[in-house]
């Protein structure tokens with residue numbers, strides 16, 4: 001985004017920016033939120049999903065669709081100066097609902113501060129995860145949750161496990 005884009009829809013700007021970076025790719029920009037009705041259709045046509053919308057409803061809808069269709073999903077979230085990142089491989093790693101079965105009570109949409117550079121860094125990390133999954137290069141964060149706090153630049157990796165009783169991936 002640029003200064004002259006403030007107040008304008010982000011989707012056309014994102015498409016223009018991507019095409020400026022690489023005019024040889026096809027960009028299909030969908031200007032609507034993911035939900036239980038459209039997520040499966042969207043996920044059906046892709047090789048990987050990068051999950052980074054601002055609401056838990058959208059995240060859970062994409063998680064359910066990825067688990068059902070066995071598509072990998074990079075899960076990236078931020079709050080203020082902090083970021084979290086993991087890579088979900090349905091049937092192999094915990095899904096989003098294993099890690100966060102329900103939205104935290106304190107959470108409200110867009111009700112937190114965002115430093116653009118923190119989300120930009122997280123976006124780059126998520127892109128690296130996607131490249132690793134798609135190419136087979138390196139070690140994606142499978143079963144690992146990376147958290148970082150930009151306040152003191154502390155990076156920590158936790159092991160995360162599947163829940164046998166997970167409502168989304170428990171049966172696969």
Ligand SMILES: [Zn+2]
Pocket residue numbers: 094095096097098099162163166167168169170
């Ligand atoms: Zn699960």
